[in-house]
Amino acid sequence: xxxxxxxxxxxxxxxxxxxxxxxxxxxxxxxxxxxxxxxxxxxxxxxxxxxxxxxxxxxxxxxxxxxxxxxxxxxxxxxxxxxxxxxxxxxxxxxxxxxxxxxxxxxxxxxxxxxxxxxxxxxxxxxxxxxxxxxxxxxxxxxxxxxxxxxxxxxxxxxxxxxxxxxxxxxxxxxxxxxxxxxxxxxxxxxxxxxxxxxxxxxxxxxxxxxxxxxxxxxxxxxxxxxxxxxxxxxxxxxxxxxxxxxxxxxxxxxxxxxxxxxxxxxxxxxxxxxxxxxxxxxxxxxxxxxxxxxxxxxxxxxxxxxxxxxxxxxxxxxxxxxxxxxxxxxxxxxxxxxxxxxxxxxxxxxxxxxxxxxxxxxxxxxxxxxxxxxxxxxxxxxxxxxxxxxxxxxxxxxxxxxxxxxxxxxxxxxxxxxxxxxxxxxxxxxxxxxxxxxxxxxxxxxxxxxxxxxxxxxxxxxxxxxxxxxxxxxxxxxxxxxxxxxxxxxxxxxxxxxxxxxxxxxxxxxxxxxxxx
Amino acid sequence: xxxxxxxxxxxxxxxxxxxxxxxxxxxxxxxxxxxxxxxxxxxxxxxxxxxxxxxxxxxxxxxxxxxxxxxxxxxxxxxxxxxxxxxxxxxxxxxxxxxxxxxxxxxxxxxxxxxxxxxxxxxxxxxxxxxxxxxxxxxxxxxxxxxxxxxxxxxxxxxxxxxxxxxxxxxxxxxxxxxxxxxxxxxxxxxxxxxxxxxxxxxxxxxxxxxxxxxxxxxxxxxxxxxxxxxxxxxxxxxxxxxxxxxxxxxxxxxxxxxxxxxxxxxxxxxxx
Numbered sequence: 001x002x003x004x005x006x007x008x009x010x011x012x013x014x015x016x017x018x019x020x021x022x023x024x025x026x027x028x029x030x031x032x033x034x035x036x037x038x039x040x041x042x043x044x045x046x047x048x049x050x051x052x053x054x055x056x057x058x059x060x061x062x063x064x065x066x067x068x069x070x071x072x073x074x075x076x077x078x079x080x081x082x083x084x085x086x087x088x089x090x091x092x093x094x095x096x097x098x099x100x101x102x103x104x105x106x107x108x109x110x111x112x113x114x115x116x117x118x119x120x121x122x123x124x125x126x127x128x129x130x131x132x133x134x135x136x137x138x139x140x141x142x143x144x145x146x147x148x149x150x151x152x153x154x155x156x157x158x159x160x161x162x163x164x165x166x167x168x169x170x171x172x173x174x175x176x177x178x179x180x181x182x183x184x185x186x187x188x189x190x191x192x193x194x195x196x197x198x199x200x201x202x203x204x205x206x207x208x209x210x211x212x213x214x215x216x217x218x219x220x221x222x223x224x225x226x227x228x229x230x231x232x233x234x235x236x237x238x239x240x241x242x243x244x245x246x247x248x249x250x251x252x253x254x255x256x257x258x259x260x261x262x263x264x265x266x267x268x269x270x271x272x273x274x275x276x277x278x279x280x281x282x283x284x285x286x287x288x289x290x291x292x293x294x295x296x297x298x299x300x301x302x303x304x305x306x307x308x309x310x311x312x313x314x315x316x317x318x319x320x321x322x323x324x325x326x327x328x329x330x331x332x333x334x335x336x337x338x339x340x341x342x343x344x345x346x347x348x349x350x351x352x353x354x355x356x357x358x359x360x361x362x363x364x365x366x367x368x369x370x371x372x373x374x375x376x377x378x379x380x381x382x383x384x385x386x387x388x389x390x391x392x393x394x395x396x397x398x399x400x401x402x403x404x405x406x407x408x409x410x411x412x413x414x415x416x417x418x419x420x421x422x423x424x425x426x427x428x429x430x431x432x433x434x435x436x437x438x439x440x441x442x443x444x445x446x447x448x449x450x451x452x453x454x455x456x457x458x459x460x461x462x463x464x465x466x467x468x469x470x471x472x473x474x475x476x477x478x479x480x481x482x483x484x485x486x487x488x489x490x491x492x493x494x495x496x497x498x499x500x501x502x503x504x505x506x507x508x509x510x511x512x513x514x515x516x517x518x
Numbered sequence: 519x520x521x522x523x524x525x526x527x528x529x530x531x532x533x534x535x536x537x538x539x540x541x542x543x544x545x546x547x548x549x550x551x552x553x554x555x556x557x558x559x560x561x562x563x564x565x566x567x568x569x570x571x572x573x574x575x576x577x578x579x580x581x582x583x584x585x586x587x588x589x590x591x592x593x594x595x596x597x598x599x600x601x602x603x604x605x606x607x608x609x610x611x612x613x614x615x616x617x618x619x620x621x622x623x624x625x626x627x628x629x630x631x632x633x634x635x636x637x638x639x640x641x642x643x644x645x646x647x648x649x650x651x652x653x654x655x656x657x658x659x660x661x662x663x664x665x666x667x668x669x670x671x672x673x674x675x676x677x678x679x680x681x682x683x684x685x686x687x688x689x690x691x692x693x694x695x696x697x698x699x700x701x702x703x704x705x706x707x708x709x710x711x712x713x714x715x716x717x718x719x720x721x722x723x724x725x726x727x728x729x730x731x732x733x734x735x736x737x738x739x740x741x742x743x744x745x746x747x748x749x750x751x752x753x754x755x756x757x758x759x760x761x762x763x764x765x766x767x768x769x770x771x772x773x774x775x776x777x778x779x780x781x782x783x784x785x786x787x788x789x790x791x
Contacts, residue, residue: 173616174577275576279578363540364574365591366538367570368567514540515535515540
């Protein structure tokens, strides 16, 4: 519930910033017409975030900018929370306690589903309240009914994938596996939607994917509420199937058979740290592949992206002062998105270290001749290498994409920019390990709060006048908009120095503290 | 071989985690083989092996993979003994840890510790979840280790296990070591148990010097006596005693005499097999 309200606020603020930004940047009809010309039929942009319909109006633009993005963020949240609260709780044995009482497996599953529905409703109410308020001024002009329908469309992403996550939790034998299955379904839905949106002749394919149904709701433009039918049917069917499977399978087991033995001994890394990475290799590979795919895609529309910036009077003003072309300016925005994604990877790395401690697995290593300092130092170093490589991957993939679009961006400037991308992630990573050493039980709260803070300050800072002290507190704001502007190596060096200091302090303090369980 | 006894929450696991340097003492220090347990933890750990009460392993690894990893982290493994242990505990090395029962996980972590032939074995309630056959296999292994000159610190609340295996026993109570010695020493310090059957009514012995824990049931009297037994014998002889049995206290009685004050503690102990 609380998470639902929290994400509702984030969703609402995102809608607010996008609609207000458009209303203030494109004041004249001429500037809007130009935007429509460039985007109305752009295949790349359409494949990425959906077709740009009626972007000459504030509601149309808002719907186009927010719908797919927020539906995907909602879907990811849905998968993470539903697999955590069902399968994750089962993995650690909490369900066993419940089920030993007067609760049956089916009623436990039903209760969990009702909880998810409550979360989705909280998300819906919060997001629609903010959208109604934001839509009221005449320069935005979104009717209350339209705003509520729009919020509903956004929330369907979270709702469907809460159900998908809960269903996958019944199929698999661990939370990780469940999240993997559900993410694969989300990935496939996105891929099919991309194909459907890349060619007008294939638009029927939209009916084959949940993300397509959300698009077919067409909020704020030409609403088609009957697209709610497949959405409701999917959610209902998955809920029924979840409850049914929950009653059929054994606790702790999955519906799909899982290999419980391994015939051959795999060649595992000999260091414990190598093992930690070996075990999380599928997560890291998935992140790497997503970063590359997203980089290629964002890069391949560099030219048209550049044109939006050129066509926006206010943005053009900002960038022309810096003397850069539209494509470079666009790529710097694309890389900012990568920086946010990479920071999320950093948060995951810190949480993984904490999980190794809280689960008691670390005891097995540290009770043997393996020092704490070696363990945490290796963790930090390898995490940093992962983040820097992630940044390079992001930059290279975006460059390759941009080169295929014949955008004039040099490889060297993109390499500099890609190192730049890793800096906020490294900063949060260092701060995270300091928190890990000082307040181990609160480390997830601290790192996620920092992440959300950085993110919110950055998106708010782009729209409303915010005190520069507050802006300076966001690691994303410290990042130079490379390749549009030169990389601020001095700022980056300072941030890296702070990161290293925080991480070293973390190592020193970790040596002196107790190992703590949950 | 030292046994460490105490009911739940007495501080047995905390003591062991302090010795291993996993938690930091608020004051004081501990040494293992002359090495500071915290500052020179790695050097100390080279010569010891630890079995936690709960086996928190990597669920996706197989038994063989887990043994290989833990062996590599320790650095020294007696390969032939490892195989012998796997056979003795009938472990299926191809199984994934996720698919193992609690008892089988415990067996795995026991094998991982014993296969190192470390100079010191620190065992924290090592037999929780083991069936009687496996418990026997465990006792055999620990006795072998003893004979090879390895030291063992066994923490447990299973009295029979400690009594059967340990040379010296320490009793912990609320974090304080209240008693330490061999079974013989502890018995010497402690009271004798006396059981007597009478022809007629059971005499009142509660006022006799040295007598405590008096229980009477029908014509049977049971009590403990500390110091000289003469005053008690006089009373018994004058009351027409038919049968008299006296014996040294069992570990359970020794243990109860330290915890007897609290009913909850007694319940804890009597619940253990």
